[in-house]
Amino acid sequence: MDENYEVIVVGGGFAGVAAARHLGRKGVRVLLIDKNPYHQFQPLLYQVATVQLGVSEVARSLRDIFRGQPNVRVVVEEVTDVDPHAKRVTTADGKTYEGRFLVLASGAEANFFNTPGAEELTFPLYSVEDAVNLGGSLSMMLEDADREDDGRPLNFVVIGGGPTGVETAGALAETVKYVLPDYFSPRLANRCTVHLVDMIPNVLNAFGDKSKEYAGRRLTRMGVQLHLGTPVSEIASGKVLLKDGTEIPADVVVWAGGLKAGPVVTGSGLPGGRGGRIDVNPDLTAPGVEGVYVLGDAANMTDAKGNKLPQLGSCALQAGKWAAKNILADIEGRGREPFDYNDKGYMAMVGRGSAVAEMGPGPKRLLLTGPLAFLGWLGVHVVLLSGTMQKIRAMATWPSDYITHRRSFVVLSRPDGKRR
Structure with a gap:
C-alpha cells in the first residue's frame, strides 16, 4: 500500500x-x-486538429497548475x-x-454506439492525442493529393451535429475556403468537400430554434453539405453508409457522435x-x-x-x-448542499467571424448570432483557458489566423493510415 x-x-x-x-x-x-501529465482544454481540440492553435495553447502541465500547493501531489x-x-x-x-x-x-x-467500422475507421476528437492524430492524417492526405494532382475529389465527413461536430465542420470548411488556396493551390481546394452527418434533423439540438436555423444556414453557405435526419449504418473503407441507402465518399471521417x-x-x-x-x-x-x-x-x-x-x-x-x-x-461535520449550477448558456463557433450564443439561464436566454456571438465566444474561451501563457498564446494566435488565414501545416504525428 x-x-x-x-x-x-x-x-x-x-x-x-x-x-x-x-x-x-x-x-x-x-x-x-x-x-497524462497535462490538463487539456477539450473545447478547442478541433482547432488543434485544423492547425489554428498549437498543443501548448490547449494543454497545461498538471505540475505547473499545482506549483505552490505542496499538499497536492500529482501522479502520472x-x-x-x-x-x-x-x-x-x-x-x-x-x-x-x-x-x-x-x-x-x-x-x-x-461512444460509437456499436456502429460497424466506426471505432476502426474514424477519428474521435476528445483528447490532445486525437487532435494531433487527426491533424497529421489531414496533412498527409493533402500532401499526397497535391503531389499526385489527379483531380480526384476529396471528402471530409464529420459525424455528429452537436457543438463539437458543428465547430469541426466549420473549421474544415473555413480551411478549404481560405487556407488551402494559398497554402497549396486553388485547384486542390476546389477538390475538397466537407460533409456533416447527424440522425437528428437539425444541428445543435440542445440550442434554441433560431440558433439551429442560423448554424445550418451558415454551414451551408460555407459549402458544408448537410446530411441530417438519417442515422449512420456503417463506416466502410472510403465511404460512410446511411440507413436510407445514401453513400457518402469519405477520405477522412471525424467522429463527434457522442x-x-x-x-x-x-x-x-x-x-x-x-x-x-x-x-x-x-x-x-x-x-x-x-x-x-x-x-x-x-x-x-x-x-x-x-x-x-x-x-x-x-x-x-x-x-x-x-x-x-x-x-x-x-x-x-457539516451538512452537504445540493449542486447549485449557475447556467451561463451555450455557445458554438460556426466558422470565421460567426457563432451562436445563448447567454444566461434558460428559458429566457439572450440570443446572439454572427460577429457579436463570435467575439463573445472568443472572450469566454480565453477566460476558461488554464494558465496565463495559454491565454496569451491564444490571444496572439487568433487575430493572425482569422485576419490573414496563414497557417503552417507542420504536423509531427504520422498516423499509420488505417483510418484514412
Whole structure:
C-alpha cells in the first residue's frame, strides 16, 4: 500500500483540477492521478486538429497548475481499478492508493454506439492525442493529393451535429475556403468537400430554434453539405453508409457522435446510467456509498429540482468546486448542499467571424448570432483557458489566423493510415 491521502482525485480535467485546487487551498492533503501529465482544454481540440492553435495553447502541465500547493501531489499513471467502498485505486504500475474521500472525474471516451467500422475507421476528437492524430492524417492526405494532382475529389465527413461536430465542420470548411488556396493551390481546394452527418434533423439540438436555423444556414453557405435526419449504418473503407441507402465518399471521417463513461467508471461497480455514467445524488455523491463523488463527463448530474445538467466544461468546473465544498463540509461535520449550477448558456463557433450564443439561464436566454456571438465566444474561451501563457498564446494566435488565414501545416504525428 502506498501513502494514504485525505482525498484521491482521479482525472485531471475541468472537474478534477477544480476540486483538487480548491481543496489544496484549504490545506487538505490531495492526490491527483491522471494518465497524462497535462490538463487539456477539450473545447478547442478541433482547432488543434485544423492547425489554428498549437498543443501548448490547449494543454497545461498538471505540475505547473499545482506549483505552490505542496499538499497536492500529482501522479502520472493510468488507473486500472477502483474500489469505491474502500476509497482505493490501483494504477497500472501495481501501486495502490487509499483515501478518506474519492473523487472520480475521469472524463469520457467516444461512444460509437456499436456502429460497424466506426471505432476502426474514424477519428474521435476528445483528447490532445486525437487532435494531433487527426491533424497529421489531414496533412498527409493533402500532401499526397497535391503531389499526385489527379483531380480526384476529396471528402471530409464529420459525424455528429452537436457543438463539437458543428465547430469541426466549420473549421474544415473555413480551411478549404481560405487556407488551402494559398497554402497549396486553388485547384486542390476546389477538390475538397466537407460533409456533416447527424440522425437528428437539425444541428445543435440542445440550442434554441433560431440558433439551429442560423448554424445550418451558415454551414451551408460555407459549402458544408448537410446530411441530417438519417442515422449512420456503417463506416466502410472510403465511404460512410446511411440507413436510407445514401453513400457518402469519405477520405477522412471525424467522429463527434457522442460520449460514454470510460473504463475507470464502468469498472468501478457503481450503478451506471445513461452513457455508462453514474447517476449521482444532487450533492454530487455516488448513490449507495459514502465519501465518493463522481463529476463531469463521468456523471449524470442534476440540479436541486432534478433537471439534467449539460456535459459542458463550465458545468464540470463548477461541479469540481462544489464537490470540494461538500468534502470540506464532510470533514468539518457539516451538512452537504445540493449542486447549485449557475447556467451561463451555450455557445458554438460556426466558422470565421460567426457563432451562436445563448447567454444566461434558460428559458429566457439572450440570443446572439454572427460577429457579436463570435467575439463573445472568443472572450469566454480565453477566460476558461488554464494558465496565463495559454491565454496569451491564444490571444496572439487568433487575430493572425482569422485576419490573414496563414497557417503552417507542420504536423509531427504520422498516423499509420488505417483510418484514412
